Amino acid sequence: MLPSPWRQRLWHQAEHRRALGRDRAIHPAGGVDFCSNDYLGLRRDPRLAEAAAAAARNHGSGAGGARLLRGTTPLHDELEAALAQWKRTEACLLFNTGFQANATLLPALVGPGDAVFSDALNHASLVDGCRMARAGGAHLGIYRHLDLVDLGAQLAAWRASVPAEALALVASDAVFSMDGDAADLPALLDLCDRHGALLLIDEAHATGLLGANGAGLAQLQGVHGRVPLVMGTLGKALGAFGAFVCCDALLREHLLNTARGFIFSTALPPPVLGAALEGLRIAQAEPWRRKRALAHAAHLRRPLGQADQPSAIVPVPVGPDAEAVRLATSLQARGFDVRAVRPPTVPEGSARLRITTGAHLEDVQIQALVEALALELPGA
Numbered sequence: 001m002l003p004s005p006w007r008q009r010l011w012h013q014a015e016h017r018r019a020l021g022r023d024r025a026i027h028p029a030g031g032v033d034f035c036s037n038d039y040l041g042l043r044r045d046p047r048l049a050e051a052a053a054a055a056a057r058n059h060g061s062g063a064g065g066a067r068l069l070r071g072t073t074p075l076h077d078e079l080e081a082a083l084a085q086w087k088r089t090e091a092c093l094l095f096n097t098g099f100q101a102n103a104t105l106l107p108a109l110v111g112p113g114d115a116v117f118s119d120a121l122n123h124a125s126l127v128d129g130c131r132m133a134r135a136g137g138a139h140l141g142i143y144r145h146l147d148l149v150d151l152g153a154q155l156a157a158w159r160a161s162v163p164a165e166a167l168a169l170v171a172s173d174a175v176f177s178m179d180g181d182a183a184d185l186p187a188l189l190d191l192c193d194r195h196g197a198l199l200l201i202d203e204a205h206a207t208g209l210l211g212a213n214g215a216g217l218a219q220l221q222g223v224h225g226r227v228p229l230v231m232g233t234l235g236k237a238l239g240a241f242g243a244f245v246c247c248d249a250l251l252r253e254h255l256l257n258t259a260r261g262f263i264f265s266t267a268l269p270p271p272v273l274g275a276a277l278e279g280l281r282i283a284q285a286e287p288w289r290r291k292r293a294l295a296h297a298a299h300l301r302r303p304l305g306q307a308d309q310p311s312a313i314v315p316v317p318v319g320p321d322a323e324a325v326r327l328a329t330s331l332q333a334r335g336f337d338v339r340a341v342r343p344p345t346v347p348e349g350s351a352r353l354r355i356t357t358g359a360h361l362e363d364v365q366i367q368a369l370v371e372a373l374a375l376e377l378p379g380a
């Protein structure tokens with residue numbers, strides 16, 4: 001009997017991926033962590049575990065429903081208030097994941113006749129949000145990575161062709177997840193002001209890590225509290241899980257009435273909120289953690305000849321997929337958990353190692369990786 005049509009289709013697609021060397025698999029953690037986003041080393045901190053357990057005892061293991069039904073506990077309100085205060089915004093709305101937030105808040109804000117402009121290297125969740133907005137009738141403009149001249153030209157050309165009430169939204173990662181470089185938020189804010197556009201910044205890799213008290217790139221660049229929509233995640237530097245959007249009360253009210261990823265999803269469970277609250281407290285109280293993660297990244301960048309960046313992400317450009325995989329495997333065999341990132345996560349021909357650093361790493365471990373990289377990458 002012939003295999004069913006869907007099985008034949010999937011089998012061919014799997015063969016094709018293998019032939020390209022692009023098949024993905026889940027590899028368990030092993031060796032020294034140089035690939036997680038646990039920048040502050042909080043993921044295994046016993047204080048977060050204890051806070052999670054206490055939250056479960058006091059408020060239950062699950063929320064039991066969506067926020068708009070019975071899913072809101074005092075911890076949801078407490079965490080939203082604490083995040084708004086940290087990010088210096090009027091309000092905050094929790095989302096279950098960063099992916100859910102980005103994928104559903106864009107189509108909640110722009111519709112037919114509107115436009116969304118997105119940096120070419122934005123995270124996949126913003127890309128999907130943009131596609132949803134376009135499916136809903138909005139114009140989608142992709143501007144060259146960090147190129148505000150290109151963005152300005154696209155905004156001006158679009159604005160000239162639409163009625164005055166049409167809304168433009170500009171979306172950008174703060175720190176780019178695969179390159180570790182950063183957007184220029186003051187310049188983006190100026191540009192958006194000039195064109196009457198709404199700015200959404202994704203601080204997933206900056207929250208907890210950048211700025212005087214870890215509030216993120218906006219704080220580091222002197223525009224703390226000025227970005228109208230700041231999205232961030234709780235599962236990276238803060239060691240928990242989930243996401244949030246900090247904004248004013250009007251935007252929050254709009255999102256909780258219209259963002260489908262917020263409305264139609266069970267609220268974050270109390271243990272996650274307990275851990276996030278404790279992670280947030282520690283992120284502010286223990287600045288040595290972010291200094292250490294950033295110093296480790298700077299230490300890795302120097303021998304690679306890379307300019308310093310405000311992030312704990314150090315890409316090692318390789319090019320061919322197979323070479324990136326070979327390098328990662330070889331470093332893994334030496335005890336370093338370094339992962340290769342291949343297309344389509346990164347552009348064609350730009351496979352790389354994506355090395356990350358965290359406060360839990362020791363100086364000797366960084367030095368050992370520097371030496372291993374020197375062996376593996378002669379000429380680096």
Ligand SMILES: *Cc1c(COP(=O)(O)O)cnc(C)c1O
Nearest residue numbers: 097098099123125177204233242
């Ligand atoms: C990780 C990440 C997300 C997704 O957040 P999750 O909470 O993991 O779903 C969104 N944007 C960026 C830039 C990210 O790196």
